[in-house]
Amino acid sequence: MKKAAVNIARLMLAVTLILSGFVKAVDPLGTQYKIQDYLTAMGLGNFVPDFLTLSASVLLSGTEFMLGICLLFAIRRRLVSKVVLAIMVMMTLLTLWLAWTEPIHDCGCFGDALVLTNWQTFWKNVILLALAVIVWRWPLEMPRLISESNQWIVFNYSGVFILLFVALRSLYTLPQFDFRPYHIGADLREGWQKMMDGEDTPYTDFFIETVDEGEDITEQVLNSEGYTFLLIAPHLEQADDSQLDELNRIYDYSSEQGYPFYCLTASSEKAITRWQDMTGAEYPFCHTDDITLKTVIRSNPGLMLLKDGKVIRKWSHNALPEEEELTERLEDSGLGKMPSDSIPTKILWLLTWFVLPLVLLTIADRLWAWSKWLRKKNKKYNPLNKEKRIMRKKIVAGNWKMNMNLQDGIALAKELNETLKADKPNCGVVICTPFIHLASIAQFLDQDIIGLGAENCADKEKGAFTGEVSAEMVKSTGAQYVILGHSERREYYKETPEILKEKVLLAQKNDLKVIFCIGESLEEREAGKQNEVVKAELEGSVFNLSEEDFRKIVIAYEPIWAIGTGKTATAEQAEEIHAYIRSIIAEKYGQAVADDTTILYGGSCKASNAPELFAKPDIDGGLIGGASLKAADFKGIIDAWKK
Ligand code: PEP
Numbered sequence: 001m002k003k004a005a006v007n008i009a010r011l012m013l014a015v016t017l018i019l020s021g022f023v024k025a026v027d028p029l030g031t032q033y034k035i036q037d038y039l040t041a042m043g044l045g046n047f048v049p050d051f052l053t054l055s056a057s058v059l060l061s062g063t064e065f066m067l068g069i070c071l072l073f074a075i076r077r078r079l080v081s082k083v084v085l086a087i088m089v090m091m092t093l094l095t096l097w098l099a100w101t102e103p104i105h106d107c108g109c110f111g112d113a114l115v116l117t118n119w120q121t122f123w124k125n126v127i128l129l130a131l132a133v134i135v136w137r138w139p140l141e142m143p144r145l146i147s148e149s150n151q152w153i154v155f156n157y158s159g160v161f162i163l164l165f166v167a168l169r170s171l172y173t174l175p176q177f178d179f180r181p182y183h184i185g186a187d188l189r190e191g192w193q194k195m196m197d198g199e200d201t202p203y204t205d206f207f208i209e210t211v212d213e214g215e216d217i218t219e220q221v222l223n224s225e226g227y228t229f230l231l232i233a234p235h236l237e238q239a240d241d242s243q244l245d246e247l248n249r250i251y252d253y254s255s256e257q258g259y260p261f262y263c264l265t266a267s268s269e270k271a272i273t274r275w276q277d278m279t280g281a282e283y284p285f286c287h288t289d290d291i292t293l294k295t296v297i298r299s300n301p302g303l304m305l306l307k308d309g310k311v312i313r314k315w316s317h318n319a320l321p322e323e324e325e326l327t328e329r330l331e332d333s334g335l336g337k338m339p340s341d342s343i344p345t346k347i348l349w350l351l352t353w354f355v356l357p358l359v360l361l362t363i364a365d366r367l368w369a370w371s372k373w374l375r376k377k378n379k380k381y382n383p384l385n386k387e388k389r390i391m392r393k394k395i396v397a398g399n400w401k402m403n404m405n406l407q408d409g410i411a412l413a414k415e416l417n418e419t420l421k422a423d424k425p426n427c428g429v430v431i432c433t434p435f436i437h438l439a440s441i442a443q444f445l446d447q448d449i450i451g452l453g454a455e456n457c458a459d460k461e462k463g464a465f466t467g468e469v470s471a472e473m474v475k476s477t478g479a480q481y482v483i484l485g486h487s488e489r490r491e492y493y494k495e496t497p498e499i500l501k502e503k504v505l506l507a508q509k510n511d512l513k514v515i516f517c518i519g520e521s522l523e524e525r526e527a528g529k530q531n532e533v534v535k536a537e538l539e540g541s542v543f544n545l546s547e548e549d550f551r552k553i554v555i556a557y558e559p560i561w562a563i564g565t566g567k568t569a570t571a572e573q574a575e576e577i578h579a580y581i582r583s584i585i586a587e588k589y590g591q592a593v594a595d596d597t598t599i600l601y602g603g604s605c606k607a608s609n610a611p612e613l614f615a616k617p618d619i620d621g622g623l624i625g626g627a628s629l630k631a632a633d634f635k636g637i638i639d640a641w642k643k
Helices: 002-025 028-041 050-073 077-101 118-137 148-172 188-196 218-223 244-257 269-279 290-296 343-380 406-422 435-444 471-476 487-492 497-509 522-526 530-541 571-589 591-596 610-614 631-642
Strands: 227-233 261-265 285-287 302-307 310-316 395-399 428-433 450-454 481-484 513-518 554-557 599-602 621-624
Touching: 002 028, 002 050, 002 118, 002 148, 028 050, 028 148, 050 077, 050 148, 077 118, 148 343, 188 218, 188 310, 227 244, 227 290, 244 261, 244 269, 261 290, 395 481, 395 554, 395 599, 395 631, 406 428, 406 435, 406 450, 406 631, 428 435, 428 481, 435 450, 435 471, 450 513, 471 497, 481 497, 497 513, 497 530, 513 530, 522 530, 530 571, 554 571, 571 591, 571 599, 571 610, 610 621, 610 631, 621 631
Parallel strands: 227 261, 261 285, 395 428, 395 621, 428 450, 450 481, 481 513, 513 554, 554 599, 599 621
Antiparallel strands: 227 302, 302 310
16 A cells, blocks of 8 residues: 555656656756746846856756656665655745745746646645655655666666757757747747737737837738748847858848748847848848747747748757758748658657667566576575575674764764765675664665664553653664664563564564564573574564565574673584574475575674674674674674675
8 A cells, every 4th residue: 555655656756757857858948038037036037147047947857857767767766755855845835935926927847838827836736745755755665667786777868868869959959849839830820810809829929010110010921922031039139140141141042032031039229230230131120029039939049931821940040951952942842841750750759769768678677687586586496506595685783782872873873884885885784773873873874785773662552651662763763673682682671572572563563674683591502402492582572473574584693692792603503503593484484485584693793703604604694782883893794795
């Protein structure tokens, strides 16, 4: 149920982020204009230069798209879910402000593809925020679509795609998908006529006025039969002037062929005269509303070709028609027809070059993971196979006991975190700390490298149990593990097998992984009763679990006579009893479960004896007390797995 909820939330968020990131990236200038609208509404319009707003536009759309991809593929689940939540909190507050004060009419969250009112946007964000909370609460419930080792391919491929092939390409040429009312195929004549008849159309602000007399010639231009070139330059002062000769050449061509050519701008007469002096432009200039011009074409200047009042071609100044293309009349050339790359062709391009490679990669990755799993499974059931424990998780866990005040504990955890980030361990690493450290350490610990755990939890769910800390409380700090059944708790706090049974159940109910300690005293060892003791301890507290739940338990064999005494069980002694423990697990749950159970050794384990202990086939790591209190000592034991 929880898993289903998290994954539905993940999918809905991922699809929304991918779509909204994509439609923004496809039109970086449109997103830039929207950012400028926001800044103006906040009174900052004149303070932020254009290159910054344009960079913010590309960055914003790229980030949104990439977060969606990360959620979809479950890449860096914990980090991504936190970032998504932070962004959703910010966006919900921002859109509440927008809906309340209405400084701009449309928030632009889906570019021009889908225009929502400010209140619609706010409620949409409330829903997305709720989904983000679900994903943030249980990020590890999202199964990965692709193995961790291949995630970089998806991440880099998607990043290059959205930045280079979508955003920068759209910026250099024109948006590959045009959601505005002036897209190729739009019938401006018909739209304008409807507007004149009083109908509601998006062309209300479209007009063309001569510069000298201020005469409205919109009707004349749109009703002109055949071809008309419109050079669109919202602001000549900021227009790109690298293609001036090309523009003059196109104007010469249109005059020779008798096609009308106008330059539509919102610039002042002074700016027009400066442009004419600088470029030698002979074409007529007309005035049009600047926002309309920015909507017509995302290029300054850009060129548009109308045929019978219908938009049939649009060019950015970076991709104007070549000289060879403008030799014959438009009626006889391909240029005079609408381009063949229709919307379905573009969607097909997207599917072929973006979606398909990712789907193929995912299938290949899953097949590879499956075949690896099969190979391991086959190995595992071969009784002669000495590499059984490859399937088991190797762990080195620290038990700080009642040592370290908060400041010292944080310093130790930070040192360990940095050390292991720089030199990745070859095994799972866990630190189990006093309760008071947990929440602070969970804030910075990279739990992909070091798991965090408590040393105990209560045997009651909640209520009037002064001084106790429940499993739910432990979990809420961000910890994932808990040590239960440690001999010090059994001996000094009289924790019986029944009490421990309750604790195990509560810990598992709260999704904590239990490191369950067993082990005999010196007298018991001397009386040769060690096997009997560990068996009784398992039967008393964990053999009641279902197979599924037992699989989540890590066993720690700790002979009491070796704990904190400096006396270690020899590697042979330890191996003998580990093998016995595994055999009774096999009796209870079957060989497969026994082969998969991690059994740690604990008791005066140090960097000097760890390699010999860990080399034994049934010893899967250690539970470390004293030697876990110094980063260097603990690291020495962790490194035993590299030898
Ligand atoms: C322990 O208490 O779990 C333990 C193994 O302690 P030490 O390593 O200090 O013997």
